[in-house]
Every structure is written in C-alpha cells, then in structure tokens.
Amino acid sequence: MEKFLDKLIAISAKFAQNSVLNIIQGAFMMLMPITMIGGFTALFNGLGIEAYQAFITSTGIKAVLSTIYQWTIGMFGVYVAFLVAYQFAKTHRCAKSDIAVGLTSLVCFLIVTPIVTPEEPYAPSMLPTSWLGSSGLFTAIIIGFIVGYIFKFCTEKNIVIKLPEQVPPMVSAQFTSIIPGAVSMILFGIIGAVFAKTSFGSFHQVIYSIVSTPLNAVGSNVFGYWILIVVLYGLWFCGIHGGMTVGPVIMMLFMQLQMDNMTAYQSNMPLPHKFIGDALSFGTGSIPLVIAALIFCKSESCKSITRLGFLPAFFGVDEPVYFGLPMILNPIFFVPWVLIAPTVSVFGTHLLKTIGLLGYANGTAGSNASNLPFFVGNMMNYGIGGLIWGFVLFAIIVIAYIPFIKAYDKQMLEQEQKTAE
Numbered sequence: 001m002e003k004f005l006d007k008l009i010a011i012s013a014k015f016a017q018n019s020v021l022n023i024i025q026g027a028f029m030m031l032m033p034i035t036m037i038g039g040f041t042a043l044f045n046g047l048g049i050e051a052y053q054a055f056i057t058s059t060g061i062k063a064v065l066s067t068i069y070q071w072t073i074g075m076f077g078v079y080v081a082f083l084v085a086y087q088f089a090k091t092h093r094c095a096k097s098d099i100a101v102g103l104t105s106l107v108c109f110l111i112v113t114p115i116v117t118p119e120e121p122y123a124p125s126m127l128p129t130s131w132l133g134s135s136g137l138f139t140a141i142i143i144g145f146i147v148g149y150i151f152k153f154c155t156e157k158n159i160v161i162k163l164p165e166q167v168p169p170m171v172s173a174q175f176t177s178i179i180p181g182a183v184s185m186i187l188f189g190i191i192g193a194v195f196a197k198t199s200f201g202s203f204h205q206v207i208y209s210i211v212s213t214p215l216n217a218v219g220s221n222v223f224g225y226w227i228l229i230v231v232l233y234g235l236w237f238c239g240i241h242g243g244m245t246v247g248p249v250i251m252m253l254f255m256q257l258q259m260d261n262m263t264a265y266q267s268n269m270p271l272p273h274k275f276i277g278d279a280l281s282f283g284t285g286s287i288p289l290v291i292a293a294l295i296f297c298k299s300e301s302c303k304s305i306t307r308l309g310f311l312p313a314f315f316g317v318d319e320p321v322y323f324g325l326p327m328i329l330n331p332i333f334f335v336p337w338v339l340i341a342p343t344v345s346v347f348g349t350h351l352l353k354t355i356g357l358l359g360y361a362n363g364t365a366g367s368n369a370s371n372l373p374f375f376v377g378n379m380m381n382y383g384i385g386g387l388i389w390g391f392v393l394f395a396i397i398v399i400a401y402i403p404f405i406k407a408y409d410k411q412m413l414e415q416e417q418k419t420a421e
Contacts, residue, residue, distance in 0.1 A: 077136030199261025
C-alpha cells in the first residue's frame with residue numbers, strides 16, 4: 001500500500017508541477033470575477049419565463065444584460081489570450097515586463113482574427129465577435145504559449161534591445177520587448193495571411209476544426225468524466241489536492257462546451273450539448289458526510305469537528321473535515337467518498353437527462369460552482385429541476401454515508417469511553 005501511495009504521489013506531483021496546466025489554471029483563476037459575473041448575467045437574461053422576458057425586454061434590462069454578457073463571456077478568448085501569455089511570463093520570468101508579453105499575445109490573437117471589409121467605399125472595416133469568445137478559446141491558449149516561448153527564447157539568447165543602465169527600468173523593459181514582440185506579430189501575420197487563402201478561411205477555423213471533433217466526442221462520453229471525478233477524490237483520499245491536479249484537465253476538456261451552452265442559453269436558443277462535463281453538485285466533498293454526522297454521531301470528537309467544519313464545507317472549503325475528522329487515508333470513508341458520491345452524482349444526472357426529467361446544463365455556474373453552495377450551482381445550471389433533483393441526489397448521498405459514519409462514530413465512542421475510564 002505504501003509503495004502504491006508513493007507512486008500515486010509522484011504521479012500527482014508531476015501533474016501539479018506541470019507548468020502548462022498551472023499556467024492555464026492561473027489564467028482561468030484570474031478570470032473568475034468575469035466568468036462569475038457573465039454567468040449570472042446569462043442566467044438572468046435567459047430565464048425561460050414569458051412574462052419575465054417581456055418585462056426585461058420592455059424595460060431595457062435585457063439589452064443591458066446582453067451587453068454585459070458580450071463583454072464578459074462573449075470576449076473570453078481575448079482575455080485568455082492576454083492572461084495565458086502573462087502567466088507564462090510570470091512563471092518563466094522570460095521578460096522584464098509580463099504585461100508586454102500579454103499585450104503582444106493579445107495583438108497576435110487579433111491579427112489572426114479575420115476582419116470583414118465592407119463593399120461600400122470609405123466604410124470602416126469590422127471585427128466580428130464570433131471568434132472573440134469561446135470559439136477562439138483554444139486559439140488564444142495556443143497563441144499565448146507560442147508568444148511566451150518566443151519571448152523566453154529571445155531573452156535566453158539575449159536577442160533584445162539593451163539600453164544603458166541610466167535609462168529608467170520602466171522604459172528599458174518596454175524596449176527589451178520590441179524584438180520578440182515584432183517576431184511574434186510578424187509570425188502570426190504570416191500565419192493569418194496563409195490560412196486566409198485556404199478553404200478554412202482563418203487560423204481560428206483550423207484550430208476550432210481540429211479541437212471541436214474530439215471535444216464533441218468527449219462531450220458525449222460520461223464515462224471519461226466519471227473517471228476524472230473518481231481520480232480527483234481518490235487523490236484527495238491520499239492527501240493530495242485533487243482539484244489542483246485534475247481540475248485543469250477538466251477545464252481544458254469542457255470549458256468550450258460549457259460556454260457554447262451558456263451562449264445559446266442567454267440568447268434563448270436550444271442548448272447544443274447534452275453533456276458538458278457537468279453533474280448535479282453535492283458540494284465539493286465533505287458536506288454530505290457532515291450532514292450525516294450532525295444527525296447521527298454521538299461521540300464528542302465527531303460532533304465537534306463536524307460542527308466546526310459545517311460552514312466552511314457549505315462554501316466548498318473541505319480541509320477542516322478532510323484533515324480534522326479525518327477523511328484522508330481513513331479506509332472507512334473510501335467507498336462513499338471516492339466511489340459512491342461521484343457515481344451517484346455523475347450517472348444519476350446523466351440518467352435524469354436521458355429520461356427527460358432534467359434539462360441540459362446551461363453552463364452559467366461553470367467552474368464557479370465549487371465556490372457556491374451546492375443547491376445554488378444546481379439551480380444556476382439546471383433551473384428549478386436542478387434545484388429539486390439536486391436535493392434528491394444529495395439526500396441519497398447523505399444516506400449512503402450513514403452506515404460508514406456510524407461505524408466510525410462507534411470507534412470514536414469506544415475510544416472516548418476508554419479515555420474516560
């Protein structure tokens with residue numbers, strides 16, 4: 001068992017230390033305020049109640065919500081293009097100005113974005129927004145890394161403009177970015193021009209075509225997502241932060257599908273994807289056990305830990321219970337924590353969708369669901385049906401924990417009685 005744990009820890013450490021995943025995760029974390037605001041905006045804009053829609057349309061609220069959505073989620077690719085390169089620069093320390101690397105990446109992203117030239121003379125050209133949101137997400141990530149590596153190469157090889165030491169650092173930092181910035185922009189200028197002449201029409205379309213096919217295949221496969229969630233909680237069971245290890249992989253696989261559904265939802269269009277890496281939430285891990293313990297536990301140790309851990313667990317902070325009860329490396333909790341809860345959540349949600357009792361997830365909670373009480377995320381993603389069925393699944397998971405928490409509580413009672421004697 002110890003050898004297995006050592007190997008598991010080593011593999012997890014490699015994932016956790018992977019700079020690519022860390023850079024992407026860092027960029028997405030910096031975007032959390034924007035995605036959260038955009039998610040709530042899409043939710044309020046897309047509620048399918050006829051009287052409500054008539055009210056927000058007549059009062060002009062819908063136009064305001066649509067504008068906010070367009071400049072948050074609708075421009076997601078633009079923000080990712082900047083932040084991935086920015087995070088790359090901070091991670092690799094490849095330039096004197098991290099912001100300059102991010103801005104260069106943003107410019108390169110816009111360079112490969114096709115511009116519509118009107119037929120009328122002297123009419124201004126237009127930049128369509130179709131590639132600036134989720135459709136341009138993977139292009140933004142790729143460009144961010146390429147620009148980052150160009151800056152890193154130029155910095156390591158001293159292919160930069162050097163100014164005398166007397167020049168203020170702020171000015172000097174901008175001059176050192178000129179050569180790698182020029183190389184990046186020229187490179188993507190050529191790439192954009194080349195792909196504009198092909199049947200694809202743009203570099204964006206090439207990346208989207210390459211990525212969308214396997215993504216749609218993954219999006220119809222609930223088993224792969226279930227495996228990822230089981231691995232996530234399995235790592236937590238071993239004391240390894242499963243969210244930090246598996247979370248970036250889940251975001252990479254399903255972020256675009258979530259945003260496709262969110263965009264369709266706020267526009268009152270049919271949701272395109274049945275599965276977007278989603279499931280009815282039961283919290284981030286410990287809250288079902290905490291509820292079961294508060295109802296059935298008699299030992300002072302269990303009651304005190306779960307009382308203290310309830311409020312943090314309610315908002316997705318599970319460490320007090322994970323380490324305090326403990327759940328980590330406690331064989332009694334392996335089956336309900338790692339196997340039963342994810343299985344009920346993932347396959348239960350998929351079954352409800354299949355038989356028509358639950359609609360598709362609109363994606364408005366997205367990656368922010370872990371920061372919200374489980375029922376709030378469920379209602380955001382699935383509406384009233386999600387709220388109701390979320391409580392049903394949560395109750396099933398709490399019930400599944402009862403025999404296990406009773407067994408552990410019995411052990412604690414015996415220890416307390418021996419101590420008292």
